[in-house]
Amino acid sequence: MNLSPIPKVRQMNAGDFLKNHMRAAKPVVLKDFVDPRSPALQKWNYDYFKSIAGDHQVNIYGSEIESLDRVASKPVRQSTFSEYLDQILAAPTEERLFLFNLLTIKPELKSDLQYHDVTNGKVLKWLPFMFFGGEGSVTRNHIDIDMSHVFITQFQGIKRIWLFPWEQSDLLYKLPYNFHSLANVKEPDFDEFPGLKYINGYEAVISPGETLYIPSGWWHYI
Template sequence: MKLVQVHKAEKINSETFINSYMKPRLPIILKDFVHPESPALKKWDYDYFKKIAGDQKVNIYGAELESLDKVASKPIAQTTFSEYLDLIDSTPTENRLFLFNLLNLKPELKSDILYNDVTNGKILKWLPFMFFGGQGSATRNHIDIDMSHVFITQFRGIKRIWLFPWEQSDLMYKLPYNFHSLPNIKEPDYRRYPALLYLDGYEAVLHPGETLYIPSGWWHYIQYETEGYSVSVRALPFSILEKWRDSRT
């Protein structure tokens, strides 16, 4: 398996982004996709979240290594949002939140994010997703079933993301009728999964304020180097080829 670092850039105009990255489907880290004057970058923190939604019940998910051969992971516990934030802020833990979207629970928070939309209006700004995880947590290597283009912005902490193009799907040992891969890609067993030796991918290390563009159909494995949270927005597939790939997942 080979990984090269994703290029970082800022002040890219729409024409350059669409023609050089979106259409050819190449990842890039954008340093100013979220405007630096966005209120979210200044007022959002754990104390603020606990104040506005601390009593909300949340499902806790554990290490995904235990469910690599399963269609979906099951929650391991339930607690309050406030207690979960205290946990990840105080100690490394593989515990993370899944399908808890604070931006849907408190939709007024969406206006705290100002975007430099380099897609000429293709971004679904009204449909953001929010993700929380403890230091050491990770998500399984997967593709997004809707084949959207994804822009994931780190707001707190550091994430390390490995990316692989859709064309390498035959090397991934995909779980049948699903969109996850079976191997532990962080510590691959090359004897059991020899095709992993031939993977050529990218590595992106995201810091607060930076946004990773994940092209439609690309595999991605997300690791929390520290505790933290991020927000993603999507742009729907717009080419016939991308939609055809969607029908094959």
Template sequence: MKLSAVQKVKEITSRDFLINYMKPCRPLILENFVDKESPAFKKWNYEYFKKTAGKTKVSIYGGELESIDRAASKPIGETTFSEYLDLITSTPTEHRLFLFNLLSIKPEMKDDILYNDVTKGKILKWLPFMFFGGEGSITRNHIDIDMSHVFITQFQGIKRIWLFPWEQSDLMYKLPYNFHSLTNIKNPDYKEYPALRYLNGYEAVIKPGETLYIPSGWWHYIQYETEGYSVSIRALPSSWLEKWRGFKNLVVTRHFDNIMRNIFGDKWFNYKVKKAHRKAQRAIAKIKV
């Protein structure tokens, strides 16, 4: 597996970004995608969040390797948002929040973020998502089901993100009819998963104020180097192929997989594992030709 550093820029024109990064789907770290004068950088902190929504019940998620057969892992517990923030600031923990969006609970907080929009209006400013995690927590290697372009801005802490293009899905042992990888790429077992040796991706380390652009359909494996939180916004897929993939994933693929899993159980999962290995072997053979 080979990882190259993602390029970082302080300033970039919309024309340069759209032509040289968004259209060809190349990742980039933007240092000024969110305006540094945004109220969020002055107002937001854990104490502010506790006062804002500290009593809200949240579901806690842990490691995901044990639920590799599912599109999403199940929560391991429930607590208040305030208690969760106390946890991640007091000790390293793999616990993270999934599908808890403070910005939907307190929509007025969306106005605290001012964007320097290099996409010329493609980003969906009205649909931000917020993510929290403890030091050492991870989000397993996956592609986003809707195939959107994603802009992740770090506000607290440091994240390390590995990125791989859609074209390397077979080398990744992508589970058929799912949107995540069969393997643990952090500690790869090259004997069991030899195709991982041929991966050629990128590594991005983002700090507060920095934004990582993840192109449509790209794999991303997110690691919390420290506790922290980030905000992501999306831009709809650009090409008709990406739009079709996103539509098919949302409307057809995930529902088909759920039906087959309910009917056949482990047999369906084992079939998908075997198919992922076959496709990986074919991908290796193509590289060696």
């Protein structure tokens, strides 16, 4: 398996983005997709989230590596949002929150996020989710079921993401009638999944304020 670094750029205009990335289906890290003056970059941290929604009950998910042959993972337990944030700050853990929509619980947060629409109004729409995971947590290799273009922005800590184009789905052993891979790409078993030897993918490590653009239909392992 070969992974190439994803370029990081600033001040990309809509014309270049549409031509060189969205239409060409090429990922890129946008260092200023979120406006540097956006209140979210100053306000959004764990202490702030605990103060506004700490008592909210959340579903907590465990290791997805243990459920690679299943269509969906089930929550392993519940806790308050505040307790979970304290947990992931205290020590590494595989436990994470999945598709937690804090922006629905606290819709006033939407006004905190200001961004540059590099799609020029063509595809970018407001469908916000937040993802939380401590050091050691993993989201298994998958394609988004709605085949959307994804802009994933990091706000605290760092995140490593591997991307693979749709055309390599057979080599990734796509689960039939679903959007997940049967193979563990981080610790590949080449005897069971020999196609992984021939995968050509991309890697991004994103820090706070950076946004990774994932083209529609691309696999992503986080």
